[in-house]
Amino acid sequence: MISQFGLGDSSLSGHAKVPSLSIVEELKIRLGVGQVMKSTEDTYLLYCKYAHAKGFGVKKGDQRYFTGTKEIQAKEFECSCQGTKDEKCSNDRVPVYQKLITRTGCKARLRVGREKGGEWKVTRFVLEHNHEMIAAGQTHLLRSSRNISHAQKSTIQALVNAKIPLASVLSYMEDEAQGSEHLGFIRKDAYDHFCHIKKCTKIENGDASELLQHFVNKSNDEPLFYWNMQVDDDNRTFLKSMGGKQPETIFTDQCQAMMNAIDTVFPCAHHRLCQWHINQNAPSHLGSMNNNSGFKKLWNECMHHCDSEEEFEVTWKKMIDDYNLDGHNWLKGMYNLRRRWSTPFSNNKFSAGLLATSRSEGTNSILKKAAHEETRNMLTESFNSVAEKTITWLENLSIKDIIACNDLISSERNNQSTEEPLRNPLSIKSRGITNACIQRHWDEKSKKGKRKGKVETSNPIDVNGYVWKDFLHEKANPGDDE
Template identity: 45%
Template sequence: MYNAGIPIANAFSYMGKEAQRPQNLGFVRKDAYDHFNRIRRNTKVEDGDAFELLQYFINKSNSEYFFFWNVQLNDDNRIMNFFIRDYRCKVDYECFGDVVSVDTTYRTNKYNLICVPFVGIHHHKQNVMFGLAFMSDETESSFEWLFTTFLKSMYGKEPETVFTDQCQAMMNAVETIFPCAHHRLCQWHINQNAPSHFGSLNNDTRFKQLWHQCMTYCESEEEFESVWKNMIDEYNLIDHKWLNGMYKLRHKWATAFSNHKFSAGLLATSRSESTNSVLKKVGDKTITLYQFVQNYEKVQKVWRANEKAEDTRCRHGMPSMVVKKNPMLTHVANLYTLNIYGIFQAEFIDSLNMLFVEQPSIPFFNSFIEFKVRSHVLLSGFFENLNLNDQNSSNAFDIDADNAQLNEILIRNPPVVKSRGITNAVIQRHWDDKSKKEKGKGKTQSSSEF
């Protein structure tokens, strides 16, 4: 499986299923990583290929002043890891680098090195690349080198949210190098791995409903804790090792703990995986590193051409407005890209189904107005409290972050509209059509090293 390019985590999960459960394998996941890391350390990039690659980086640096590259060598002065990014990657990261997806499940080229794209989402809701790396192993030290290099290439700007798979070495490196970032684990990988630990519970419909509710559908931390406790108690799972481990990591994968963090609507490293599927089309087991880098740059050109085409479409077109002459929709139509406007409009229409009912106020606290919020079609009870400060300032609304189920895309935050027009609108700059144009006017300094 290793020679076929199957990731270690996937191979371990598959073997665990074949053996009925992972405990029957006779070794743990860390043993598998250690074994294959020893194999990779003995895999050497041939001198001719290494020279060709380094010469390309040097020539690129001479012709493109803002091109950044870095290489890590082993004790034998052979290439272990390398990272590259061009000027456009830097500009894109300045505009859209608040959410970064890092995936290590793809391997290509004849050395079976790990391909690590740094991927985000731009203002048209399409993939954007911030850089590309190749790694010879998945050790904590290699990830620390990679993230440190990435951070240096972006002049110290940390992402707000980082998505990765559940690799302990990578998790440790994220915590060390990106201490201020909100680290999210890929839900898709967790759900792929979970059945190998559930045994007969895989056939229990109610258990799976509770598990998925904990993953995605709890609206608050309190609800998560309640549902989790019910699941553990009902199925007597108090000593379940894997679930206990996942509970300790709940802040990294359960959406109930991340509603207050911007994630551009992501729940998984799917953006990286879709990028991998594109890279697979331009690489195979016979290709050299130099050839792969050239093909990667061709993919970049196609993506950037698509972005330019979307920019042109937005510049010369206006969206179809469901509610004509609505002041908020008119305002947003002139601000957001067409794709993002479509998402906003859908949220706006949904918000019309919300009923705000003013609650009796206490005289001592009469500077605040409390509302109960509920859906017109769900009249059985209120599902949210909303406290509005009755003052015309930029802070004229305040939502309790522990209770609020905010859309992680944060197109609107929240839909507070007064009869006299729009007040206190908070626009998420990530989706602003003008944000990249403003950033692109600035100049940055180049950096390359060997």
């Protein structure tokens, strides 16, 4: 810790190092009355070195200014035990919490001053203390002996930005310094520093304003990045981001407010209710019917297995009549909403095979983990965390894309070697393959000016305007184009 303060420097204030003197005695000479100092800050640092070697803490005291100006004329640095405790509690009242008394009225201090326009000189140096000194093995814990350097702050910030927990970063730095006593600060200093940075950022810039500025900068760097802000209820930000195209199908739970809003804002969208939520809520409304296997069978048929609207009506009527449920209010409400949850009423509506909101709930769970507790109240950090997670998803998709392309090529070669026609190319394993893979293939061919026409096959599969079989053949036989 002593080396951090630069002790042992042989040339400060014109005094050469005397080998026979201890560090304390050497610093005492360099701080003697009449010694010239560069500035008040240099004086404070040198006095802290002396205090660290001696075993006491330092605090900044009073300062005087030249008359009529804000220019400092004199400044004092005092022992941290200077002053006495204020007696705020009356004698007849026992305080609930008794604080430790750390002020002993110590008079030890150092004062520097100067004439106007002159150099700084030590004008007073009181050496005597009225308390015991701190043990040598504990002086690194004194507040005046602790300081996080700019290099250390940069290192910590870089590692924290890489999503390494601050506690792990500090453990690493303590190991590198061969002990916390050589680090120059304690863990609380690091936590306080970063809490202060976050607080100042939110107060000075405003968390929402900072996020908007981040969006502006990102849109300037990435032309395809889109962002918008809804400033009132009349703006249609989502539709604008989607080029004015409304969603084909929207899944929600049984929220009447959501139903009304979707019918108003997206009148062309098919609003469906999550079947999982319906089945979760049903037991609280059905009572004794929950244990009736016959009723459950008819209920599941109405929900999943009817092939037409007519079949649904027949099955529903049978369920109501067989179990005398004609006056059941909840079932009446579900019947009125049948077009939003029963499969036969949505066969002609695109829904990608989904029947519930589980896909979005899984995504929400991942995003909540990405916006962890430390960044939950910081909008910009939360956005960056989610953006990094999205990049990871895209990278994983690209890996699956490459693997799927290789699988398709291998399957095509196997078909050719056995002289079996590729009757159904879509039956080939294609997990993870994307349209982008096929598009890239044809983009490369168009650059060469060798894009082929129609492939002679009995069952060509058209994907985005291109023939899938031709794509497989070309990928399996790259030498044909050369």
